[in-house]
Structure formats: structure tokens, C-alpha cells
Amino acid sequence: EAEVAQSPRYKITEKSQAVAFWCDPISGHATLYWYRQILGQGPELLVQFQDESVVDDSQLPKDRFSAERLKGVDSTLKIQPAELGDSAMYLCASSLATGANYGYTFGSGTRLTVV
């Protein structure tokens, strides 16, 4: 069964350092999402891509977060500099297209701990 691949699974970084996460969606999935889930809370959308274009990054803290999907396939989410409050699970998901009737497939997530 096709999967959304994410790496690394776990990351510990010091405050003020840079950190990057990678996501490879299911082949052919045009829509890619990055969600952040703080412990005990539901996920919140950080950024949505349609192919290589950002269609929603309204909740992305742009002073320190950046996301790209240069060739419309895999994607990288970067944080620089990391802050203690960035400790969370970062989830990537993909869907065939944008629309309420398209299913999501989630990756296993990257658990970030900032110390």
C-alpha cells in the first residue's frame, strides 16, 4: 500500500538551531499538507501545496518557518531558528487533489523536541 514518507522520525535540536523535515507524498498526489500537532491538541494546518504552489500558508509563522515543494513532488519544511515552543509532531499528508471528497493519507510524522 502506498505511503507518505517522512523523515526523520525523531529530531532533537537546541534552541536557535536550524532544523528541516522532509516529506515524500504518494506518487501522483498533487496536494500536500504540513500540519503541526502540539502535545494534547489537534493538528493545525501550516501550509498547503497544490503541485509546487502554496495555496494556504496563513498559519505558517513566516519569520522562522519556510516550506517548499520545488518540483511539485517532495517537500521540505524548515525552521530557523527553532524555539522551545516549536516542540511538536509535524505531520505531512497528501491527497490526489483539492476537494472535500478526496481522502487524505498521513505520514508517520516527525516528532521535534527543542531543548
Add this chain to the structure above:
Amino acid sequence: KNEVEQSPQNLTAQEGEFITINCSYSVGISALHWLQQHPGGGIVSLFMLSSGKKKHGRLIATINIQEKHSSLHITASHPRDSAVYICAVPLYGGATNKLIFGTGTLLAVQP
């Protein structure tokens, strides 16, 4: 008031019991997702449904679009079913399509 509400928030059951988790939503949708998340783990999509009922193994999901209500049932529950179950509805606006997540139901099935 949350746009997507689940009940109960916490549920403890004995192995073998029939379990029901409920989800009510106020945003207009055409589909709803049921998701499973084990502690510290990623999210697994269980169902996406827009009408009626779907079944997969011991899991059954139903939805009533008119009443804006969905239920997830687990038959013959097992300790490995212990996880957080989340319902989520897509909020679709033009090119954007983000999920609005419920508060989650923490299920513990005891042997």
C-alpha cells in the same frame, strides 16, 4: 464552541465490548474523516465517508449529513484498539482544503 465536537473525550472499555464514539459538526461539509492516532504516533486514516455507512473489519462508521452527526463503532474491542480516535471535516474554500479536527476520544481497552 468547537466546530467539530466529539464525545466522549475519554473511554475505558473491557476487551470484547462494543464501542461507540460520536462526532457532531457545525461546518457545512460533504465528507467526514475518521482517524486513529496511537500515543506518540502518526495519524492513520480509517474512513472517509459522505453518506450512509462504511465497514472495515471490526470498524463501522456511519454518517447523517442532515443531522451533521457521525459515529464510529468498534465491535469486539481489543487492547490493540487503544488509541485516540479523531473525526475531521474538510473546510473547502476554492483552492484551499484544510481539515478541521475534533478534540479526539482517548480509548483504552483493558484485557
